[in-house]
Amino acid sequence: MGYDSGRGGLLNAVAYLAKRLGAAVVALDAHFPWGTWELHLRLGFPLLAIYSGAEGPQPGKLARRSDKVVAVPLPPGASDRSVEAALALAERLKRPLVLEVGLDLYRLEPLGHFFATTAAYHAAGRLIAGGGYVVLDCASAASIPALKALLAGADGGPNPLPEGRIEEGPAVRREVDRAIRKAVERIDKIK
Numbered sequence: 243m244g245y246d247s248g249r250g251g252l253l254n255a256v257a258y259l260a261k262r263l264g265a266a267v268v269a270l271d272a273h274f275p276w277g278t279w280e281l282h283l284r285l286g287f288p289l290l291a292i293y294s295g296a297e298g299p300q301p302g303k304l305a306r307r308s309d310k311v312v313a314v315p316l317p318p319g320a321s322d323r324s325v326e327a328a329l330a331l332a333e334r335l336k337r338p339l340v341l342e343v344g345l346d347l348y349r350l351e352p353l354g355h356f357f358a359t360t361a362a363y364h365a366a367g368r369l370i371a372g373g374g375y376v377v378l379d380c381a382s383a384a385s386i387p388a389l390k391a392l393l394a395g396a397d398g399g400p401n402p403l404p405e406g407r408i409e410e411g412p413a414v415r416r417e418v419d420r421a422i423r424k425a426v427e428r429i430d431k432i433k
């Protein structure tokens with residue numbers, strides 16, 4: 243599992259499920275989901291991608307190739323507020339969802355620049371509490387609490403390991419709010 247796994251079987255499962263279920267894919271991962279993106283271009287399922295903007299593509303570049311992609315790049319320092327706002331966009335897709343979740347936005351990831359707590363992963367799980375699928379990526383021993391919260395959310399249960407929220411700086415909030423506003427405009431046009 244990792245950065246290049248999109249070309250292997252793992253993320254093909256995401257695309258396969260999305261196509262078969264008429265679902266949209268929500269990718270929440272510090273890495274942009276390049277493999278799923280390629281399959282999105284071929285198969286046409288809607289794709290909401292939430293990823294690290296420092297390493298990932300510009301939303302405008304993606305938009306030029308597809309009218310069914312919505313990209314929310316996150317700046318370093320993003321935490322629950324930003325992740326939850328980006329995840330909330332998924333409701334606007336009005337479709338079943340397949341989640342592709344990397345646990346690398348979790349605050350205890352040693353290489354991460356993000357500060358999501360278990361609350362953000364619990365929110366991700368809740369997106370599919372009424373039914374849906376999740377495929378995991380970028381998991382490590384450090385991110386086990388995030389995994390437990392994700393699974394509890396998907397099961398419709400409470401967050402088993404609540405943590406103190408980590409405040410975001412004003413620059414992070416502004417940048418994410420701007421990205422969300424643009425994403426709302428795009429996502430409401432997806433049919």
Ligand SMILES: [Zn+2]
Pocket residue numbers: 244271272273344345346379380
């Ligand atoms: Zn990742």
